[in-house]
Amino acid sequence: xxxVTHTELEKDHLAHHxxxxxxxxxxxxxxxxYIFSMDHKMxxxxxxxxxxxxxxxxxxxxxxxRLQLAWPGEKFAFINAMLxxxxxxxxxLDPNMYLALVTIHGTIMVFFVLTGxxxxxxxxxxxxxxxxxxxxxxxxxxxxxxxxxFISSVIMLASCFIDDGPASAGWTIYPPLSAVPxxxxxxxxxxxxxxxSMTLFVVSSLLGSLNYIVTIINLRTKGMSMTRMPLTIxxxxxxxxxxxxxxxxxxxxxxxxxMDRSFGTSFYLSDIYIGxxxxxxxxxxxxxxxxxxxxxxxxxxxxxxLPALGLTSEIISTNSRKPIFxxxxxxxxxxxxxxxxxxxxxxxxxxxGMNPFLGSVFVFTTLLxxxxxxxxxxxxxxxxxxxxxxxxxxxxxxxxxxxxxxTGGVTGIILADSTLDINVHDTYFVVAHFHIxxxxxxxxxxxxxxxxxxxxxxxxxxxxxxGYLHFWLTFVTAYGVFFPMHFLGLAGVPRxxxxxSNFPMFDNLVDINVIVTVxxxxxxxxxxxxLFNFFYSMFRGEKAPQNPWNSNTLEWTxxxxxIHGNWPGELPTVQRWAYDYSKPGAExxxxxQTVALQEGEHDGGGx
Amino acid sequence: xxxxxxxxxxxxxxxGHQLLKVIELSRGLKKSKEWxxxxxxxxMMGKAMMLFMFLFFAFFFWQxxxxxxxxxxxxxxxxxxxxxxxxxxxMYLITFTFLLTNSxxxxxxxKYRGKKGxxxxxxxxxxxLEMLWTVVPxxxxxxxxxxxxxxxNEITEEATSQDKVTVELYAKQFDWTARYPGKDxxxxxxxxxxxxxxxxxxxxxxxxxxNDDIIVKNEFxxxxxxxxxFFMRSRDVLHSAYMPHFRAQMNCVPxxxxxxxxxxxxxxxxxxxxxxxxxxxxxxNKQRAKENKEPVEFDYxxxxxxxxxxxxxxxxMNLIVDTQADYDAWMAKxxxxxxxxxx
Numbered sequence: 004x005x006x007v008t009h010t011e012l013e014k015d016h017l018a019h020h021x022x023x024x025x026x027x028x029x030x031x032x033x034x035x036x037y038i039f040s041m042d043h044k045m046x047x048x049x050x051x052x053x054x055x056x057x058x059x060x061x062x063x064x065x066x067x068x069r070l071q072l073a074w075p076g077e078k079f080a081f082i083n084a085m086l087x088x089x090x091x092x093x094x095x096l097d098p099n100m101y102l103a104l105v106t107i108h109g110t111i112m113v114f115f116v117l118t119g120x121x122x123x124x125x126x127x128x129x130x131x132x133x134x135x136x137x138x139x140x141x142x143x144x145x146x147x148x149x150x151x152x153f154i155s156s157v158i159m160l161a162s163c164f165i166d167d168g169p170a171s172a173g174w175t176i177y178p179p180l181s182a183v184p185x186x187x188x189x190x191x192x193x194x195x196x197x198x199x200s201m202t203l204f205v206v207s208s209l210l211g212s213l214n215y216i217v218t219i220i221n222l223r224t225k226g227m228s229m230t231r232m233p234l235t236i237x238x239x240x241x242x243x244x245x246x247x248x249x250x251x252x253x254x255x256x257x258x259x260x261x262m263d264r265s266f267g268t269s270f271y272l273s274d275i276y277i278g279x280x281x282x283x284x285x286x287x288x289x290x291x292x293x294x295x296x297x298x299x300x301x302x303x304x305x306x307x308x309l310p311a312l313g314l315t316s317e318i319i320s321t322n323s324r325k326p327i328f329x330x331x332x333x334x335x336x337x338x339x340x341x342x343x344x345x346x347x348x349x350x351x352x353x354x355x356g357m358n359p360f361l362g363s364v365f366v367f368t369t370l371l372x373x374x375x376x377x378x379x380x381x382x383x384x385x386x387x388x389x390x391x392x393x394x395x396x397x398x399x400x401x402x403x404x405x406x407x408x409x410t411g412g413v414t415g416i417i418l419a420d421s422t423l424d425i426n427v428h429d430t431y432f433v434v435a436h437f438h439i440x441x442x443x444x445x446x447x448x449x450x451x452x453x454x455x456x457x458x459x460x461x462x463x464x465x466x467x468x469x470g471y472l473h474f475w476l477t478f479v480t481a482y483g484v485f486f487p488m489h490f491l492g493l494a495g496v497p498r499x500x501x502x503x504s505n506f507p508m509f510d511n512l513v514d515i516n517v518i519v520t521v522x523x524x525x526x527x528x529x530x531x532x533x534l535f536n537f538f539y540s541m542f543r544g545e546k547a548p549q550n551p552w553n554s555n556t557l558e559w560t561x562x563x564x565x566i567h568g569n570w571p572g573e574l575p576t577v578q579r580w581a582y583d584y585s586k587p588g589a590e591x592x593x594x595x596q597t598v599a600l601q602e603g604e605h606d607g608g609g610x
Numbered sequence: 611x612x613x614x615x616x617x618x619x620x621x622x623x624x625x626g627h628q629l630l631k632v633i634e635l636s637r638g639l640k641k642s643k644e645w646x647x648x649x650x651x652x653x654m655m656g657k658a659m660m661l662f663m664f665l666f667f668a669f670f671f672w673q674x675x676x677x678x679x680x681x682x683x684x685x686x687x688x689x690x691x692x693x694x695x696x697x698x699x700x701m702y703l704i705t706f707t708f709l710l711t712n713s714x715x716x717x718x719x720x721k722y723r724g725k726k727g728x729x730x731x732x733x734x735x736x737x738x739l740e741m742l743w744t745v746v747p748x749x750x751x752x753x754x755x756x757x758x759x760x761x762x763n764e765i766t767e768e769a770t771s772q773d774k775v776t777v778e779l780y781a782k783q784f785d786w787t788a789r790y791p792g793k794d795x796x797x798x799x800x801x802x803x804x805x806x807x808x809x810x811x812x813x814x815x816x817x818x819x820x821n822d823d824i825i826v827k828n829e830f831x832x833x834x835x836x837x838x839x840f841f842m843r844s845r846d847v848l849h850s851a852y853m854p855h856f857r858a859q860m861n862c863v864p865x866x867x868x869x870x871x872x873x874x875x876x877x878x879x880x881x882x883x884x885x886x887x888x889x890x891x892x893x894x895n896k897q898r899a900k901e902n903k904e905p906v907e908f909d910y911x912x913x914x915x916x917x918x919x920x921x922x923x924x925x926x927m928n929l930i931v932d933t934q935a936d937y938d939a940w941m942a943k944x945x946x947x948x949x950x951x952x953x
Contacts, residue, residue: 290863323722330734377744388718389731413707422759426693
């Protein structure tokens with residue numbers, strides 16, 4: 004009791020003097036500092052660590068089903084150890100559990116790691132830092148955003164431990180498979196939990212996104228005009244707008260599915276005979292679900308990708324010691340991608356029985372996206388041209404991103420073409436495409452972000468050599484996993500097959516699957532290097548200096564300490580754009596945004 | 611199993627090596643400046659980028675060389691041949707783009723690796739360059755779109771030929787049934803409430819048009835050279851009728867009838883004599899011999915290509931393309947729905 008009073012008194016005392024010692028570190032309770040924190044930096048760390056845990060879970064799942072795909076029917080003690088006798092009897096993966104693992108792997112990676120983890124971590128960390136704000140517009144909503152994310156993660160993980168197993172209808176959960184409990188065990192309680200979890204996830208995402216938008220629009224410091232914002236902030240802004248416009252549609256999609264499952268409606272169901280009896284539902288259409296789902300689902304791809312592109316724009320410019328090439332074109336292409344992402348969802352549905360004319364429209368809009376994407380890729384490459392590239396681990400991952408963005412992007416031209424999609428739709432060709440262009444690019448962007456902003460996250464530095472080792476193992480094995488999958492697709496192997504050795508057609512593909520799985524295992528082990536480096540450096544890494552990468556942006560002007568309000572004293576004033584690297588006539592090869600323009604000097608951002 | 615043990619050993623070695631390396635490095639972790647990048651690092655990483663590019667491209671060509679012959683055989687349908695041509699053209703285009711842009715990326719990553727005192731070109735923007743890589747992709751994509759849509763419209767038109775053959779593919783967890791309209795060339799109506807007993811596809815028994823319908827399981831036949839009009843239905847969840855050898859696919863949606871049409875160009879017997887297929891089957895049978903499975907001959911397959919539950923991977927039906935005479939002979943042996951149902 005005494006101690007409580009003491010703390011309260013202290014707070015009171017601090018409050019009185021707050022106008023004097025505005026940003027003195029005041030003592031906080033453990034709960035308000037580490038758990039229900041409203042500080043953007045702490046929330047960012049919470050998102051990151053939750054995402055790391057989720058990523059490890061999803062990656063382990065992928066190893067389990069990759070073992071099955073390379074050596075179907077072989078017994079693995081590992082599978083038995085992970086899944087127990089019920090789903091991994093004698094070390095052989097149960098077919099229903101296979102589908103469950105594929106589903107939860109996809110769900111966690113897309114939503115919890117690359118949406119929640121990526122946007123949650125870096126929007127929270129960098130928006131206030133890079134625009135010169137004391138914190139988010141609403142610290143409270145920000146805290147809620149994390150805790151909804153946390154509860155949603157817990158429910159998703161908990162669904163893996165229930166009797167019937169988790170949702171297993173694929174991450175796209177198409178009804179009727181997901182709507183009718185008789186269709187598969189995963190469509191019982193597991194599916195209900197999936198739907199609840201996702202609804203809470205959307206709440207989290209919306210609270211976060213609204214906060215990001217409001218913060219960016221209202222809390223920019225003096226001089227930080229929109230065209231002086233770093234590209235990271237532009238990326239976060241566009242991402243947040245996409246999220247706000249598309250995630251609510253997922254909620255409506257999910258709510259209708261909940262109604263169909265639990266309250267006898269027929270939004271998605273019609274003329275179904277299952278489990279030895281006809282269902283009463285008539286008049287619904289599964290295609291309605293697909294439209295609603297992909298209206299979110301496609302912008303979601305860019306919700307995942309844009310923050311990664313934003314982070315790497317910053318990292319590539321800083322480490323090339325050169326301004327990002329075509330700053331305005333980069334903004335324009337992100338806006339174009341953002342806009343187009345809303346009118347391309349039908350390319351996921353060419354083979355669903357949707358009207359073919361509608362398909363043609365989506366072919367047109369989808370292929371248009373290739374133009375701004377090409378602009379971005381070429382601008383990255385031109386930024387490297389005649390630069391002075393500093394190979395930090397973050398820079399390596401950024402170059403990795405550009406490579407995977409190109410390699411995965413070009414196959415999109417095939418898949419967007421409905422005529423060519425006929426034969427590779429839902430095959431491994433698609434699996435290869437989206438894992439490279441979205442999965443790899445986004446996760447490389449996330450790694451790049453962690454290595455680059457680790458000093459701002461944990462005030463310490465990560466080890467460079469371990470970073471190098473991590474990058475090369477990851478980069479090589481990632482292509483080793485996903486490149487061969489194109490050839491499985493060319494052979495016509497459908498995705499989500501528990502095994503493709505059940506009939507002779509694909510028997511000659513065994514060795515391809517073995518290569519994929521071996522690379523996946525080595526790649527997964529390589530993440531151990533990252534985890535070690537991450538947690539070790541968090542506590543014992545070398546203390547970070549003020550501006551380790553000689554960067555221009557505002558986050559490097561705040562003291563290397565976690566203080567409320569980010570800047571002691573007044574907020575910095577922005578005098579120039581963020582990309583004055585190696586400007587002719589300047590003394591150093593970087594000019595922070597707070598340095599005033601010289602007489603007669605042009606600001607690089609506007610032209 | 612041997613392979614497995616070997617693999618486990620290799621992985622253990624790799625894991626052990628990594629662990630050792632981690633421990634080694636962690637000793638050095640506390641030494642200061644374990645994070646600053648010096649020119650030595652830049653030099654090494656820049657060269658590694660170049661090396662990676664060569665290995666990556668070598669890996670790419672190795673895969674193409676080794677695996678391209680395992681792709682599906684050349685299309686066995688009229689529209690499929692067009693798709694293959696378009697596919698090849700697009701594939702060359704993207705392979706070229708893939709190699710070219712990755713080359714630039716890795717070459718610049720190597721060439722401009724950091725060095726003290728290296729001159730950096732302050733080059734924030736150039737409208738002509740931006741124009742170049744906006745307009746060129748736009749023009750190329752215009753061609754991609756025009757050809758794609760031209761074929762797409764042809765492929766998705768309704769079947770119009772006078773002597774078309776109609777087949778209904780009926781999907782359920784986890785098998786396929788094919789239904790032919792019989793002599794009256796009309797498929798009988800269906801009603802999912804009447805499913806049960808011998809009426810496995812839900813024939814509406816009040817509709818006389820269905821009496822002569824022919825319902826087959828396990829395998830179905832179609833004649834070569836005729837336009838085949840497929841209608842797809844599903845009993846329970848989404849399925850997808852995927853006939854990869856014909857470049858044909860369409861989802862089966864409960865509550866809806868979907869359709870797809872194609873004209874097969876090669877009978878099953880002809881395919882079995884095709885040099886590409888012979889080579890491919892040799893590869894398949896070689897692997898089967900290793901696993902002590904008996905050798906097989908080529909067959910067309912109808913696969914399910916939309917996740918549909920536990921045995922999704924095992925939902926397929928043989929499809930046999932016959933000469934007209936063989937097809938007629940086969941059809942003559944099939945019994946009409948009425949005669950089967952009334953038994």
